[in-house]
Amino acid sequence: NVASLVFSTNESAYLAGVAAALASKSGKVGYIGSLKPSQFDSNELGFIAGVKATNSKSTVMVKYLSSASDFSGYSDPAEAKVIALNMISAKVDVIYAAADGSAAGTFAAASGKKVWTIGSDVDQYLMATDSQRKNMLTSTIKRADLATYDFIATSLRGSSVNDVLDTQQGIYGRLYTLEMGGVELSNSGGFISKFKSKIGAAKSSIISGKIVVPTTGQAK
Secondary structure, rough: OOOOEOOOHHHHHHHHHHHHHHOOOOOOOEEEEEOOOOOOHHHHHHHHHHHHHHHOOEEEEEEEEEEOOHHHHHHHHHHHHHHHHHHHHOOOEEEEEEEEHHHHHHHHHHHHOOOOOEEEEEEHHHHHHHHHHOOOOEEEEOOOOHHHHHHHHHOOOOOOOEEEEOOOOOOEEEOOOOOOOOOOEOOOOOOHHHHHHHHHHHHHHHHHHHOOOOOOOOOO
């Protein structure tokens, strides 16, 4: 049996969008993704939704490193650096690097400049150089440790992690949401502490269902 452990990254991306909009002074933020999906990127949609809900006048510049069957975008920090520098030249002052192994190029581009970066998947602050840490606003984190523990503990109890995730494709497992603690924002460096109340309010609204973070459709 196979169980898929999936994370609601669109929800943590929404919170990152809130933080980005609050931290930006130019009103221009950027999103760098690794591989452009054929239909939509729920992470991108969540980020844009968070930005726009916080400051409707903000603009979001979106760039992907590769598309279709070209998987180079997952590990091309040099290209990510070029894209980030172009964004910075266009007055973007907060960049969300949801670009896997390529994200290092974004952090390098922002280092020493008045530009915030946002990492993804893990707490990138803990992996960054001292100079890069000064620019790292936050990171969106997938709590893989929590999901792994849950899977093992459930199995040891003789049960299965087999919630229905997609009936059409026959995908079963578990979706780890913001409410479950499956995704979160890091506060390493303490840079988002000043936004705690607004980020907390957005988090509460997502959990209560007052805010429904998009997973499909056209980003606006």
